[in-house]
Amino acid sequence: MNIAFFLTPKNEVIYENVDATMRQVMERMEHHGYTAIPLIDKSGRYVGTLTEGDLLWELKNSPDLNFKNTHTVKVKDIPRRIKHKSVSINSSIESIISLAVSQNFVPVVDDNGTFIGIIKRSDIINYCYNSMKQSQL
Template sequence: MNIAYFLLPKSNVAYLYDDYTFRQGLEKMRYHGYTAIPVITRNGTYVGTVSEGDFLWQLLSDETKQQKALSMKDMEHLRIRDILRGNHYPPVRITVSMEELVQSAMNQNFIPVVDDLGNFTGIVTRKDIIRYYAGKQQALVQPPLRKIV
């Protein structure tokens, strides 16, 4: 099975640029209602995925250092690339096997897909993989229809 069947292309995916400000990133995540979102460079290279937790940890680490409440205005100088905390969403190539794709889906809500140059091409969602296997299972369970004359 080719995973291109499951691919949600970049043009249909919300993502952040790594040079967006902290505020821009939060606003985009809030607008779309996501808990995690891919981050790419302006050249299209996949950098990682930022989550709500990454934003929260950044706020907490800065607040404890300064001992004062931070406003969103204070966070204008901070960039998304500065808050990425490791890549918990490793990307796969379009040529990945279904077994490897399912393994990745066990640990993450979506799997970023990159081309041979590391450019972000889209995502595969866990929901689509489950839907595919559920449909396959349903086809095996249902007896074939017979024509009654």
């Protein structure tokens, strides 16, 4: 099965540009209730995923940083502990199951590396569950 069936397109996804500030991304994540958010560059390419943990570690490890001055920190300058992998739109659903174990979502890119959307872990779990149910009939 093609993963395009499971794709939540970019226009329905909350993401952030790497030139945004730490404050902007924190407020966006809080507003939407997300714990992780895809990051894209000026060209629209996926560059990584920023997590709440990344933000907390940045606060902890930057003695002069507090919430009031988070607007001075660019998202691109925040180290990310985990390198979340993206997949090509041409990938199979089976190839992304292992990524979904450790990622809330799997970013999807086109042949040029341009971010086109995500596949949510919940959609992958539902697919696996329905496949199991069908095989038991």
